[in-house]
Each structure stands twice: as structure tokens, then as C-alpha cells.
Amino acid sequence: DAGVIQSPRHEVTEMGQEVTLRCKPISGHDYLFWYRQTMMRGLELLIYFNNNVPIDDSGMPEDRFSAKMPNASFSTLKIQPSEPRDSAVYFCASSLETGRDTEAFFGQGTRLTVV
């Protein structure tokens, strides 16, 4: 398996534009997580899905953020409209339901810059 695949790797956009980040989890994994990483706040969990169903979106900063998982192999994180404070590295991660240990496998991240 190629691991968790995110696209694009880098995105530069103007304030007010819509941004869509994409993620392909590892095949067979039950959980998918979206994180945001900044120097100030570290790694923050935004939302996660179990078997394509959103479980907890309490980390989504505001209504401008939305996430979908239409099937087991694809998820999107959308920001509309984008703002400069959304600039960060966004990671997608997936993991397998084991009931015990919970290793999460991360993608390479999308570095978002909103100017």
C-alpha cells in the first residue's frame, strides 16, 4: 500500500477563495482523521470519521470548514471562504479498528498558505 495520500502538497490561495484538500486513506482502515498543525497550537484534531460516518467534528474551527467522506477511499476537507489565519499544514491520517492500540498513519500533509 502506498500509505495515506494527500493532495495537493502545497496550496497558495487568496483570501476569500474556496480551498479543497483531498485524502485517500490506507485501504481497509476504519478511521480517518483530519488534523491541522501550526507552530502556535501544535497538532489539532479537526474531525474524524469511522466507517465513513463523522464521529466528532468539535475541532472544526467554524462553519467555514466542512469535511466529507463519500466512500471508504476518499475524503475532502473544504474551507470556504478561506482566511489568512487558516494558513497551516493539514494532515490526514487513517487507522485500523483494533479495540486496543491505535497507531495512526499520516499522509505527507498539505501546506496551505492563504494570502
Next chain:
Amino acid sequence: QKEVEQDPGPLSVPEGAIVSLNCTYSNSAFQYFMWYRQYSRKGPELLMYTYSSGNKEDGRFTAQVDKSSKYISLFIRDSQPSDSATYLCAMSAPLGNNRLAFGKGNQVVVIP
């Protein structure tokens, strides 16, 4: 109070030194304790995993968990320049929907 506290200050050490990192946590339900390593411009990768209290050793790396104090540590012996990375502690609870709570991370630089 955040669930997991990790002093995010950077750490520079000479090659061969021992690196000591630690985290504290507040949720007594946490049973699984992990350290992730993140190289520059990469995603975090699992480095060490420990269940409940005790020590675990893997080569030059030792992870310690003290549940009574809600305190975990990572030690790197004989540090190498290739150990230069950000180290994040993470933890989770049984039946916690695989949700990981992460510390902010420590950037470690090992100087040759």
C-alpha cells in the same frame, strides 16, 4: 487544562548526548501511550508505543510511563544527527474511537 501538555521548547544537543523529553496528561482513562517522530515537511510516524505503566526499550530509545503521576518520558541515548526531528507524545483511551490526543511536540536538533 489541555488533555496533554508538552513543553514545546526546542532542544539542541551535541552528538552522543542523551535527549530527555516528557509529557504530562490529565485524562486518567488514557491507557495507550505513544511517541511520534516527525521529520521536517513530513507527516508524523509512530516511534514507540507503550501500554499502561512501565518501560519499553527499542535500541537507543526508551519510553517510560508513570500513570500514578500522569507523566511519560522518552529518552534517546547516543543521539545522532539523524535523530533531529520533532517528537510528539500521543495517548488514547480504550474504546476511545481510536482518537489520539497529541502534545505540541519538541523540536530536537542534534549537532554533529
